[in-house]
Amino acid sequence: MAQRPLAGHLRAPALICLTLVLATAAGTAAQAVHSPLPWMIGPLFAIALLRILGAPLQGPPGGRHAGQWAIGTALGLYFTPEVIRLLLDNLLLVTIISGGALVVGLLCALLTARLAAVDKPTAFFASLPGGASEMAVVAERFGGAIDRIAAAHALRVMVVVAVVPFGLSWFGAHGSDLYTPLSTAVLPEQLPALVGASLCGVGLLTALRIGNAWVLGPLIGVGLVTALGISLSALPWWVINGGQLLIGCALGCRFSPSFFRAAPHFLAVATLSALFAVALGCVLAYIATSVSDTPFATLVLSAAPGGVAEMCITAKVLHLGVPMVTVCHALRVMVLTVGAPSLYKVFLRITG
Numbered sequence: 001m002a003q004r005p006l007a008g009h010l011r012a013p014a015l016i017c018l019t020l021v022l023a024t025a026a027g028t029a030a031q032a033v034h035s036p037l038p039w040m041i042g043p044l045f046a047i048a049l050l051r052i053l054g055a056p057l058q059g060p061p062g063g064r065h066a067g068q069w070a071i072g073t074a075l076g077l078y079f080t081p082e083v084i085r086l087l088l089d090n091l092l093l094v095t096i097i098s099g100g101a102l103v104v105g106l107l108c109a110l111l112t113a114r115l116a117a118v119d120k121p122t123a124f125f126a127s128l129p130g131g132a133s134e135m136a137v138v139a140e141r142f143g144g145a146i147d148r149i150a151a152a153h154a155l156r157v158m159v160v161v162a163v164v165p166f167g168l169s170w171f172g173a174h175g176s177d178l179y180t181p182l183s184t185a186v187l188p189e190q191l192p193a194l195v196g197a198s199l200c201g202v203g204l205l206t207a208l209r210i211g212n213a214w215v216l217g218p219l220i221g222v223g224l225v226t227a228l229g230i231s232l233s234a235l236p237w238w239v240i241n242g243g244q245l246l247i248g249c250a251l252g253c254r255f256s257p258s259f260f261r262a263a264p265h266f267l268a269v270a271t272l273s274a275l276f277a278v279a280l281g282c283v284l285a286y287i288a289t290s291v292s293d294t295p296f297a298t299l300v301l302s303a304a305p306g307g308v309a310e311m312c313i314t315a316k317v318l319h320l321g322v323p324m325v326t327v328c329h330a331l332r333v334m335v336l337t338v339g340a341p342s343l344y345k346v347f348l349r350i351t352g
Helices: 003-032 038-052 063-076 081-089 091-115 120-125 132-141 146-170 188-207 213-227 237-252 264-291 296-303 308-318 322-351
Strands: none
Touching: 003 038, 003 237, 038 146, 038 237, 063 188, 063 213, 063 237, 063 308, 081 091, 081 322, 091 120, 091 264, 091 296, 091 322, 120 132, 120 146, 120 322, 132 146, 132 322, 146 237, 146 264, 146 296, 146 308, 188 213, 213 308, 213 322, 237 308, 264 296, 296 308, 296 322, 308 322
């Protein structure tokens, strides 16, 4: 009897190693074919496909947090004093993009409620383009089906990661960003200060119980230091690529053989809702062009309904207004998390 637990303990590390090897191979293959975000998209789709086919793969414990930390830390280096001034000059634009997520979420919720045979709390909270964990926590108070809501958000992020980067690359949006990080060289003697600043941000947001602490915390911690004009070391390229890989693994491992069998009609509607949200984001970006000369591609990415880390690393890789995209997505999640209960009352009045 004692051998079975031991076998289980030995099996988990082996599966984690296998998952990382397969994810690395998928990232290398995606890079070879010049895929956008190869180190996130490659592992995401490879691991998700293998999981759906029944492979018992699993990511490393805390892998998603580690990946988010790497992305948040790298993004924080973009918030130079000049960029902060530029963002303050574009408060109206940021408000339109982040506040518009409420309208996008409401319209997507109405679509889901009409097409999917689910209760109203599930239809509503499964459709809001906010953080998956934050939406699940709020939905639980209103009696939503947490499993379906989590599945819908996993599918939404996957759809957006698949559609938006490829779409922007297809239309040649790469390379229009003039922003550069304050620190571009890897300086070993300054890496402890970089790590310390990032972890202080994580600790602060965790203590305040703010969602996405592992991506927004490093961003705020490093961003505040950078905004003061203090130069820190850049992160090594392999840490950033590794962060993308870990996020891709974590997202891919959310899928299982029963994922599409559990509620195929609901998941089909959730996919349609995600595509509808992408389209509405493009409309919102077009409206925002009337108050800003920011490139349309940057505005599209700022309004895309994806995860904070996924959309911000897309901005970094495609050189599309990294600070603007980062601020818009961070505020979007905050606005939706705070405004979801009030917006739900509006949804109930509309749907009777």
